[in-house]
Amino acid sequence: MIKIYNRKTKQYEVEQVAGLSYLKWCYESPIGKSITELLIKKKLFSKLYGSFCDSSTSKKKIRPFIEEFNIDMSLANMKLEEFRNFNDFFARTLNAFARPIAQDRDILISPGDGRLSAFENIDLDKLVQIKGLTYSLKELICDDKVAKEYDGGVCLILRLCPTDYHRFHFVDDGICGETKNIKGKYYSVNPIALERVPKLFCQNKREWCIFKSENFGDIIHIEVGATCVGTIIQSYTPNVKVKKGYEKGYFKFGGSTTILFFKKDTVKIDEEIVHQTSLGYETKVLMGEAIGNKFK
Template sequence: MVKYYNRQTKQYEEENVAGKGAISLIYSNPIGNNLLPKLASKKVLTDFYGKCCNLKLSRIYIKKFVKKFNIDMTEYENDIKDFKSFNDFFYRELSPKSRVINNNKSEFISPCDGKLLAIEHMDSNSSFRVKGFKYTLDDLIQDKSLSKLYKNGTCLIFRLCPTDYHRFHFIDSGICTCSSHINGRYYSVNPVALKNIDKVFTENKREYSILKSDNFDDIIYVEVGATFVGSIVQTYQPDIKVTKGSEKGYFKFGGSTVILLLKEGIITLDKDIKTQSILGIETSVKLGEKIGVRL
């Protein structure tokens, strides 16, 4: 069971996991722990699956997927019949009125829809723990001089499951640098995998860039690929002014993760997110909603 906190209802809920049986088979049994995760993490398998999701024939799965996971299509620009493939549906665009971007300059917003786990204070070595495994920024972004600037800072981990809106946005106005690419594997980012595979985030393919934010100092954006994620697609223009809430990019098919890294003393998180994160429980958030405030 994958439990998360719904901040709207103030209740714990169980996530309806896409591919739950396969994930459990791969990551939660003795054979899977040694063999199946390595096979599932291979680029060739992800590339093949991504190509299948681009085929016109893959459209037949859209309606079933929407029904099974109760996806509200009124939130999106296009109707089911308008999508050219399953991948086209997967990175569907929201309609302009379906998310409200909080434009208060002192309030920090979520960059996407997803489940948030927050580490409000990384240690002096710029490291943090997720599901029992220790991560360091050196391993995550592979830049020691940059990672030192974020010691004792805040780490926000947004997990996007396959049923979520899969585009990610800027949390503030500013200038964003080009993305740096780090090759890696394609392990699942589902909590089942995170508990069983050592350092998924630093093993997987990922990209990072720096948003030179107008109100929250320099923020490192890290996008992490996962099993069956065909691509991480950046849609913004580097070194050109962006606005709060504008699109940064999207993931093609599969679960994925967006990690934001902030320097020490920049924000304090909302109480419910702090409380649940201390308990090791993710909080469901929506693009544009307030999750913290500038100090």
């Protein structure tokens, strides 16, 4: 059972996990763990499933998925019958009113929908994956020189579930550099997997870049792939100025993760989110929602 914190109700909710039985089998049973290591974590498995989700045959999965997880389709730009396949639906865009953006330049917004963990005054060699398991920023981005600049800063981990809106956005006005690609495996990023696979984020496929934001300094923006996320699409144009809330890219099918790193004394995350993280709970957030402020 995975509990997440709801900022609006001030209550904990039990997360409705897509494929819960499958995840438990893959990461908790002896046979499942063996098959995960032999097949499921590998690129071929995710690529094959991704091809299915791109096919017209996968369209029949859309309506049952919407009904099972009570997804509000009134927020989407396309109607159910307009989707050509499951990935069309999964990477759907939302209408202009679905995700209002906090416009104050000193307010930090969430880059996407998901479950947020926030860590302040970070130790670059002991970043928290989940209680008891750590990794280093150097391992995550494979660049020691850049990593050293973020010691004592802030790390935000936004975990997206298959039921979430799967596009990620810029948190401020600024200019984003070229994306660097790091090949890797395709473990699930669900807490069930995070508890059992050491340095999972450093093992999975990932992409990262430096976003030179106008109000929060240079931000490391990382997208981590996962099981059945064979493709991370970067839809932005490098080295061209963007506005706060503009789309940066999107994930195809599967749960995924966006990670942001801020330098020391550039941003202050809402105490409520930091406190819930310290208790071991992720906080439910939506893209454009205020999650912090410029450090003063």
